[in-house]
Amino acid sequence: xxxxxxxxxxxxxxxxxxxxxxxxxxxxxxxxxxxxxxxxxxxxxxxxxxxxxxxxxxxxxxxxxxxxxxxxxxxxxxxxxxxxxxxxxxxxxxxxxxxxxxxxxxxxxxxxxxxxxxxxxxxxxxxxxxxxxxxxxxxxxxxxxxxxxxxxxxxxxxxxxxxxxxxxxxxxxxxxxxxxxxx
Amino acid sequence: xxxxxxxxxxxxxxxxxxxxxxxxxxxxxxxxxxxxxxxxxxxxxxxxxxxxxxxxxxxxxxxxxxxxxxxxxxxxxxxxxxxxxxxxxxxxxxxxxxxxxxxxxxxxxxxxxxxxxxxxxxxxxxxxxxxxxxxxxxxxxxxxxxxxxxxxxxxxxxxxxxxxxxxxxxxxxxxxxxxxxxxxxxxxxxxxxxxxxxxxxxxxxxxxxxxxxxxxxxxxxxxxxxxxxxxxxxxxxxxxxxxxxxxxxxxxxxxxxxxxxxxxxxxxxxxxxxxxxxxx
Numbered sequence: 001x002x003x004x005x006x007x008x009x010x011x012x013x014x015x016x017x018x019x020x021x022x023x024x025x026x027x028x029x030x031x032x033x034x035x036x037x038x039x040x041x042x043x044x045x046x047x048x049x050x051x052x053x054x055x056x057x058x059x060x061x062x063x064x065x066x067x068x069x070x071x072x073x074x075x076x077x078x079x080x081x082x083x084x085x086x087x088x089x090x091x092x093x094x095x096x097x098x099x100x101x102x103x104x105x106x107x108x109x110x111x112x113x114x115x116x117x118x119x120x121x122x123x124x125x126x127x128x129x130x131x132x133x134x135x136x137x138x139x140x141x142x143x144x145x146x147x148x149x150x151x152x153x154x155x156x157x158x159x160x161x162x163x164x165x166x167x168x169x170x171x172x173x174x175x176x177x178x179x180x181x182x183x
Numbered sequence: 184x185x186x187x188x189x190x191x192x193x194x195x196x197x198x199x200x201x202x203x204x205x206x207x208x209x210x211x212x213x214x215x216x217x218x219x220x221x222x223x224x225x226x227x228x229x230x231x232x233x234x235x236x237x238x239x240x241x242x243x244x245x246x247x248x249x250x251x252x253x254x255x256x257x258x259x260x261x262x263x264x265x266x267x268x269x270x271x272x273x274x275x276x277x278x279x280x281x282x283x284x285x286x287x288x289x290x291x292x293x294x295x296x297x298x299x300x301x302x303x304x305x306x307x308x309x310x311x312x313x314x315x316x317x318x319x320x321x322x323x324x325x326x327x328x329x330x331x332x333x334x335x336x337x338x339x340x341x342x343x344x345x346x347x348x349x350x351x352x353x354x355x356x357x358x359x360x361x362x363x364x365x366x367x368x369x370x371x372x373x374x375x376x377x378x379x380x381x382x383x384x385x386x387x388x389x390x391x392x393x394x395x396x397x398x399x400x401x402x403x404x405x406x407x408x409x410x411x412x413x414x415x416x417x418x419x420x421x422x423x424x425x426x427x428x429x430x431x432x433x434x435x436x437x438x439x440x441x442x443x444x445x446x447x448x449x450x451x452x453x454x455x456x457x458x459x460x461x462x463x
Contacts, residue, residue, distance in 0.1 A: 026252075026253070026256060027253075030249055030252065034243075034244050034248075034249070035238070035241030035242060035243050035244070036234070036237040036238045036240075036241045037237070038241070038242045038243070038244050039237055039238075039240040039241045039242045040237050040240075042242050043240075052244055052245060052248055055244055055248065055252075056248065056251055056252045056255060059252045059256070060252070060255055060256060063256050072213075072217070073213055073216075074199075074200065074226060074230055075227065075230045075231075075234065077230070077234045077237070078200055078230045078233065078234070081233065081234075081237060082201075082202035085201075085202060086202065146198075146201055146203060147201060152203050153198055153203050165193075165194075167194075168193060168194030168195065168197070168198065169193075169194050170194075171194055171197045171198065171201075172192070172193075172194035172196075172197050175197050175229055175232055175233070178232040178233070178235075178236055179228055179229070179231075179232040182231070182232055182235040182236070182239075
C-alpha cells in the first residue's frame with residue numbers, strides 16, 4: 001500500500017472521471033485530498049475514529065453525488081470540503097453523537113462538551129492564530145467558529161454579540177491574511 | 184467597478200465558499216459571479232486559500248481506510264490488484280491507441296495522395312504524348328505548306344516570265360499543230376532570237392504519252408535542215424512550266440518527232456507529231 005504510486009490528475013480530468021463514475025476518480029481523489037479532508041473533519045470532530053468514519057462517509061457521498069457538482073459554481077475541492085464540513089456538522093449536532101460524548105464524559109471524567117465549545121486544535125495542526133499573526137485574536141475567532149465549530153455566521157454573531165456585518169468583515173479579513181500567507 | 188468592489192468587500196463571497204449562505208443567497212452570488220469576472224476571480228482566490236490551508240493542515244488517514252472506502256463504494260481495492268497501475272495503463276493505452284489511430288489516418292491520407300499523384304502523372308503523360316503527336320502533325324503540315332508555297336512561287340515566277348514574253352519583241356511564240364497521224368496534238372515553243380534560248384511550255388503541251396522506249400525530240404528547221412534541240416517526255420505533273428532546250432541562233436520552223444529514247448541524229452519524218460512556222 002505504501003509502495004503503490006499516488007495518483008494525481010488535473011481538475012478537469014478528475015471532474016470528468018468522477019461524473020463518468022470511473023474508479024480512477026475516487027482513487028485519485030483519495031490520494032490527493034484524503035489528508036486535507038480529514039484535516040477539515042478533525043477540526044470539527046475531535047475523536048479520530050469518528051473523524052475517519054466521517055471521511056469514509058464523505059468519499060461515499062462524493063462518489064454518489066459527483067454528478068451534482070457544478071464546476072461553474074466553484075472548485076472541486078471547495079465542493080468536497082463543504083460535503084465533509086456538512087457531514088461533520090450534522091454529526092456534531094446529532095443526538096447519538098452528543099450522547100456518546102456525554103458517556104465519554106462520565107467515563108473519562110473530562111468535559112468534552114466544554115472542550116467542544118472551546119476553540120481547541122490538535123497540537124500538530126497549523127493554527128489560524130499562528131498563521132494570521134497580523135490580526136487580533138478576535139478576528140480569527142470568528143473564522144474559527146464558522147470554519148471549525150460549525151457555527152453559521154448568524155450563530156457566530158449571536159455568540160460573540162457582534163453585528164452580522166462585522167462578523168462578515170472579520171471573516172473576510174482573516175481569509176485575506178490566509179491568502180497573503182499562501183501567495 | 185464600484186458595485187463589485189463593495190460586493191467583494193462585504194464578505195459575502197467568503198461565506199459562499201464556506202457554504203454558509205442560504206440557497207437564495209447562493210443563487211445571487213452565482214449570478215454575480217457569472218456576470219462579473221472579478222467576482223469570479225475573488226471566489227477562486229478565496230477557494231485556493233482555503234484549499235492551501237486545508238492541505239497545510241492535512242492529517243493522513245489510518246492505513247486500511249482506503250480499502251474500507253473502496254469496498255463500500257464497490258470499486259476494486261489497491262490490495263486486490265495493483266489498481267493505480269492498472270488504471271494508469273488504460274489511460275496510456277488510450278493515448279497509445281489515439282497515436283495509432285492518428286498514424287492510421289496519416290497512412291490512409293498518404294495512400295490517397297499517392298493514388299491522386301499517380302493519376303495526375305498518368306494524365307499529364309498521356310497529354311504530353313498527345314501534344315507531341317500534334318506537334319509532329321503540325322510540323323508535317325507546315326513542311327507541306329512550305330513546299331506548296333515555294334512551288335506556287337516558282338510557278339508564279341515562270342508565269343510572269345511567259346506574260347513578259349508577249350510584250351518583249353525578242354521572243355517569238357511558236358504554236359506547233361498536229362500532223363496527219365496525230366491531228367489533235369499541239370504545243371508551244373518560246374524562242375528568244377537575241378538570247379538564242381528555246382523554252383517549251385509544259386502547261387500547253389498536248390501530245391500522246393510516250394512509252395519508256397521512246398522520247399519526243401525537238402528539231403529546229405534552219406534553211407531546210409533539221410537541227411537537234413534535245414529530247415523530252417510528255418508529262419503532265421512537271422514542277423516547272425517552262426522546259427529549257429538547246430539554244431539556236433536562228434530557225435524558220437520547229438518540229439517534234441517521236442524517236443527512240445535518247446534521240447536520233449536525223450528526224451524520222453514518218454513519226455512527226457507537231458510542226459509550226461516561226462512568224463516574223
